[in-house]
Amino acid sequence: MERRQPPQTEEGWYVLHDFRSIDWDAWRDAPQRRRERAIEEGIDYLTAAESVADADEGGSATYSVLGHKADLLFLHLRPTLEHLDTLERRFEGTALAEFTERADSYLSVTEVSGYMSQDFFDDDAEMEDAGMKRYIESRLKPDIPDADFLSFYPMSKRRGPDHNWYELPFDERADYLANHGEIGKGYAGRVTQIISGSLGLDDFEWGITLFGDDPTDVKELLYEMRFDPSSSRFAEFGRFLSARRFPPENLGAYLDGEPVPQEGGSGGHPHASGESGGHPHGGDSSGGGHHGSGGPHGDDGDDETDIRSELADMDVYAGQPHGEDVHAVVLYSAADTDELFEEVDGLRQNFDHYDTHVKTAVYGPRDDDSEAAVVSLWETERAANTAAGFLADLPDVVRQAGDDDDDSWGTMGMFYTVKPDHREDFTDTFDDAGALLADMDGHRKTDLLINREDENDMFIASRWDSREDAMQFFRSDAFSEAVEFGRDVLEDRPRHVFLA
Template sequence: MDRRTPPQTEEGWYVLHDFRSIDWDAWRDAPERRRSQAIDEGIEYLAAAERLEDADAGDSATFSVLGHKADLLILHLRPTLADIDALERQFEHTAFAEFTERADSYVSVTEVSGYLSQEYFEEDSEVEETGIKRYIESRLEPEIPDAEFCSFYPMDKRRGPDHNWYELPFDERAEFLSNHGEIGKEYAGRVTQIISGSIGLDDFEWGVTLFSDDPTDVKELLYEMRFDPSSSRFAEFGRFLSARRFPAENLGAYLAGEPVPQNGAADAHGHPHGRSEGGQGHGSSGHSHGDGDSHGSDGDSDGGPHSGDSDVRSELEEAGIYAGKPHGEDVHAVVLYSAADPDELFEEVEGLRANFDHYDTHVKTAVYEPSEAGSSGGDGETGVVSLWETDRAANTAAGFLADLPEVVRQAGDDTEDSWGTMGMFYTVKSEHRDDFTDTFGDVAALLADMDGHRKTDLLVNRENEDDMFIASRWDSRGDAMEFFRSDAFSETVEFGRDVLADRPRHVFLA
């Protein structure tokens, strides 16, 4: 008998969709003192969950459910089922819980499978050297998007006499899912998903939660996917529940029938979603020098790729070099390098960019090619840079960008013992373009003779030759600091004030 081998899976955080109905008659009849206590304790519970007072990692959010199926959705993600179990029981101890009944619930766990990346499950795989590893980690430990609208539904794959998903060979299933995913890519930046497996945990096989600022984007996505064979032949769906997110502190307004805008939901979290600043999900912040230079660290041999940022700033400031602001003026960058033909790469990027432009937090996405001015020890790879206003949006984009052809690495993912800097983003006055590239050639020649310097590349925006960035790699942070303290670097900064149209932006690497 031919037995199908299931694809490998890896699980991440557990997920609870807790749907609650409110006893409105009891609420209207309750004395003001009791209602006030219920609101206070309800807000305290919801806000504490969002601040992760009960766990070291995870996320929580509160939604107003539309229609008759429920009134509230409390969505929790936590590392263990014990965390989820405790949260359920803690809610029941609040005065607010007395006015609610559980209308429905769904228990699941975030997962990725071999359909997404077989290489991820192979020993000695090089997947860590590309952006796909970070994308997979973001699927296993997701953040709840700040989008206003949420749609949840459970689903199965059919096992009927005519269409049985589990009887198909792996390659056929993988092709179906790949084509299905291509539809999703067209909605990048408009719709974000959390996929969680529930075989053995709940009634269906998966739970799908979609987030968007525009509900019609979710409608259009699902409508288009209905015509894809992965859905039309092989998918069975449970009921759909739609909801709007609101800040926990607006619970009183919600119960009073007042408008509960989503605005402020991001601030209500009060925590970085279980990730430290500069940790998983975004790179360490950069350091700007004067008006003529801006670098983002993408590696640190002293403590991993995202450590030591505050020390770097202190060292630079002590040397009289402006070290940039850690927060407030920043953009978040995804930077990947590809060995693909630049024309082919640009065509792929153009398609993604058209979808990214639907997202308000998208700043720009561009292809940068090695400058004819040359490099110092560089390898001539083409760079793809995508800038976003938030690290969350940048990380979502990174998953799509990782599928670009022949991606060899993502800045910030380097595992070698070295330290990198990235100068972003030089907008050169057109009349000084040749002066800038000539000066880069002089500096590159100087760098080639410096101890600890490995390579430096100047890359130029394919669509705007006045837009450039510089990427360097050193044996250690100390070697790079020697250059930053040198007279040659000071002279370069002074030169930059005359030839650059704008001050380079301070950058986080996503």
């Protein structure tokens, strides 16, 4: 008898969906002092959970559940079951817990499987696709998206007499899942998912959590997927629960029957603030400035502050005041520019549904020896990080700016909008500067890339042996002359960005 090949899996963080119902009669009858204590302790618990005060990494979020199945959802992702166990018991010790009962729960663990990448599980294989590496990391250690709406449901694959998923050959199963995934790509920027395995942990085989700002996007995605054979023939679903996110400090308003989230709330919600909430896989490294000045790819915030200060002392524009900057995802690809643009254009149409999206564009190289660049700009770091998960799946991605694993140091210049009459002047001057750079100690490479849709929009990327080598150039007379030249030929000052 032939034994079917199971896919290998790699597990990441454990996931707990903790659904709670509130005893509204007890809440209404309780003295004011007791209710105030419950709100205070509830806010303290939820705030500590969302700041991941109990662990080195993970995430938590708070939701209001719609319908009769529950009232609240506490969503927790943590590295170990011990962390989740402790979080559950800590909540039971709060005064808020006295007014709640557990309506439901679901335990699972994030995972990737061999359906996604065989090379990831092959010890002898070199996984050269940097985009795939980042995508796998984002699946194992996901951020909880800053979306208003959440839909959760468990599912299993059928093992019936007519359709048995586990009787199919591996390649056939992989083809089904690949086609299923193509549908999801069409909703990039509108719907984000966390898929977690629960075989042996809970009643179904997977837990699916979908996030989006518009609930109808989630509905449309699921409706389309129902017609795909991976679902129509082989999927069994549990019950669906829908919820809306709100920051912990709005707990009192929620219990009082007021609208949540409230204006001015914070806690990482997308409409609360333009400030970055931090990200476990990246920092706020500087991504660019005037005429190629930029920050370290992967260095810490102190270095960035030092660089800004030093550039300012040299009268070099180091970016707009904090709060007006944008966050960037920059990926380099060896793919054909036209092919790359087709992929990016589909994603961009979905990104445009979000107010935080500033721009996504493909910049083509001027020579065949350089890679194209995909630049996606967002008003918030979290939105940029979410977009990075989709962009990492673009063809032939070789690296993402900020993820350098060698000993080099990179700078970027963005928003070079050249006056049309001076376009040739700008490119000629760049060529002259390139000749000077080639003779400089520590300089490796500088490329001028041009927006595929706007020949007057340009992007400059440089590689150096070290930060000090780059700073030597920024201190040079040649750089000062380039700054002065730019003031005459550019429509606006290049803007500062942060790498997400």
